[in-house]
Amino acid sequence: MMMVEPARFAALRGKLERDAPLAPHTSWRAGGRADRLYVPADRDDLAAFLRTLPAGEPVLPLGLGSNTLVRDGGVRGTVILMHDSGAMLAVQDGLVYADAGVASPKLARFAAMHGCGEAEFLAGVPGTVGGALAMNAGCYGGETWTYVARVQVLLRDGTFAIRTPADYRIGYRSVTERDGSPLRGLFTAAWFRFPPGDPATARARIKELLAQRIASQPLQEPNAGSVFRNPPGDHAARLIESCGLKGHAIGGAQVSPRHANFIVNPQRRASAADIEELIAHVRTVVLERTGIELEPEVRIVGEPAPAGEQR
Numbered sequence: 001m002m003m004v005e006p007a008r009f010a011a012l013r014g015k016l017e018r019d020a021p022l023a024p025h026t027s028w029r030a031g032g033r034a035d036r037l038y039v040p041a042d043r044d045d046l047a048a049f050l051r052t053l054p055a056g057e058p059v060l061p062l063g064l065g066s067n068t069l070v071r072d073g074g075v076r077g078t079v080i081l082m083h084d085s086g087a088m089l090a091v092q093d094g095l096v097y098a099d100a101g102v103a104s105p106k107l108a109r110f111a112a113m114h115g116c117g118e119a120e121f122l123a124g125v126p127g128t129v130g131g132a133l134a135m136n137a138g139c140y141g142g143e144t145w146t147y148v149a150r151v152q153v154l155l156r157d158g159t160f161a162i163r164t165p166a167d168y169r170i171g172y173r174s175v176t177e178r179d180g181s182p183l184r185g186l187f188t189a190a191w192f193r194f195p196p197g198d199p200a201t202a203r204a205r206i207k208e209l210l211a212q213r214i215a216s217q218p219l220q221e222p223n224a225g226s227v228f229r230n231p232p233g234d235h236a237a238r239l240i241e242s243c244g245l246k247g248h249a250i251g252g253a254q255v256s257p258r259h260a261n262f263i264v265n266p267q268r269r270a271s272a273a274d275i276e277e278l279i280a281h282v283r284t285v286v287l288e289r290t291g292i293e294l295e296p297e298v299r300i301v302g303e304p305a306p307a308g309e310q311r
């Protein structure tokens, strides 16, 4: 049970909600609740909030929840909502600065408008800059960390630090501390070095990439993008389709008939358990039939619902 010092907490400007539903904060629109949800007013407020928390209180940052499955039993501890529609973008000394709460498509358009090339791939990644940093989000040959000059992180004790890519181990959809341990601290900002580009060409490229997505992805139905990483030299979608799993459903969750590496929640009635069971089923069938073990790309957090307490 979290205890905060009332006097210190009173000085905070953010919003703290107890027993808060997280489904509205995830793109799957499914899953449980957070013991506490904090929406910081800004990064100094967030730092002050972290200083009020006991050292043992678990803290989970959530951007736009576009790569996250929250189990039905919810998250113990405090979830920090990092997305901020008022977050800042700027050009500083030839680098593009973005607060972590900026939506990645907004960064792509800002970079294009300011004569930067190669940021276009971020236009179709519907998360925050913080989420893109944590996941090393990428597509169409581009990856977030290729362009990172430095980041600002907020550590659990409420202090800030500046880090560079050399401070991390960066891989395909994976970023850890240098020693391979999970990330410590929250990303609060990043400075990107994009090569020069032509604004009109970049805008046209964004349009083209978005059209490709609209044509191939089930964007009208709640989903979390690609569920599985692509195994070396192959595509998860191809393997899943080859096993006849397109359209396969468990409860309210379905392997998208449109894109086999997407699991959708078409009627918004899937529980997180439905989605997780379907993920497990797809892995089992693909392993049995192809010998390839698919690894989930989505992050699964929280506790299962207590037995007999399905949503």
Ligand SMILES: Cc1cc2nc3c(=O)[nH]c(=O)nc-3n(C[C@H](O)[C@H](O)[C@H](O)COP(=O)(O)OP(=O)(O)OC[C@H]3O[C@@H](n4cnc5c(N)ncnc54)[C@H](O)[C@@H]3O)c2cc1C
Binding pocket: 027, 060, 061, 062, 063, 064, 065, 066, 067, 068, 082, 100, 124, 125, 126, 127, 128, 129, 130, 131, 132, 133, 134, 135, 136, 137, 138, 139, 173, 183, 185, 186, 187, 188, 217, 219, 223, 224, 225, 226, 299
């Ligand atoms: C339709 C669709 C298409 C997609 N296409 C792509 C694609 O092409 N390429 C791709 O890579 N991904 C894709 N994704 C997945 C997802 O959008 C990306 O992984 C995105 O970067 C996640 O950002 P988010 O803010 O939503 O992260 P969340 O889902 O909120 O969080 C993801 C992880 O990052 C951590 N995190 C979030 N914010 C911070 C922070 N500030 N500091 C530290 N950790 C943090 C969370 O704790 C969690 O572990 C797609 C998703 C959808 C729904």
